[in-house]
Amino acid sequence: MMLIPDSRDIHIRNMDVHASVHDNLLELYPFDFEFSNYKLRMAGLNNFDGLMYYHIGVDDNPLHFPFGINIQGHYSDPQLRFGGATYKEQRAFDITSRIMTEKRVNFVKELKHYLREFVHKAAVSPDE
Numbered sequence: 759m760m761l762i763p764d765s766r767d768i769h770i771r772n773m774d775v776h777a778s779v780h781d782n783l784l785e786l787y788p789f790d791f792e793f794s795n796y797k798l799r800m801a802g803l804n805n806f807d808g809l810m811y812y813h814i815g816v817d818d819n820p821l822h823f824p825f826g827i828n829i830q831g832h833y834s835d836p837q838l839r840f841g842g843a844t845y846k847e848q849r850a851f852d853i854t855s856r857i858m859t860e861k862r863v864n865f866v867k868e869l870k871h872y873l874r875e876f877v878h879k880a881a882v883s884p885d886e
Contacts, residue, residue, distance in 0.1 A: 808833045815843040
């Protein structure tokens with residue numbers, strides 16, 4: 759359906775991803791991802807209050823027109839929308855302007871919670 763020439767698994771040879779944590783933000787710097795006839799550029803950020811904006815720009819594809827996929831909203835309710843092929847700095851600025859000021863996060867507790875959720879989802883998934 760995505761005009762990928764074969765139905766085999768997509769294998770990733772190498773991914774060089776850089777991110778930083780600063781000022782209550784997790785910032786994913788732009789990086790390229792290529793497979794089959796596609797070239798994607800990914801970037802984004804989220805604050806520790808749960809707001810996020812990530813962009814996947816589809817630069818090269820078999821249909822020969824660039825487009826993008828925006829993932830934005832809150833962790834608990836992310837919204838996926840089609841858009842332009844470029845990362846919008848204004849949307850990222852909207853996230854950074856709402857940085858939480860006084861909220862403490864227990865990383866160990868959060869990791870345990872998400873690990874438990876991951877194992878639960880894996881256990882209820884149908885076998886392939």
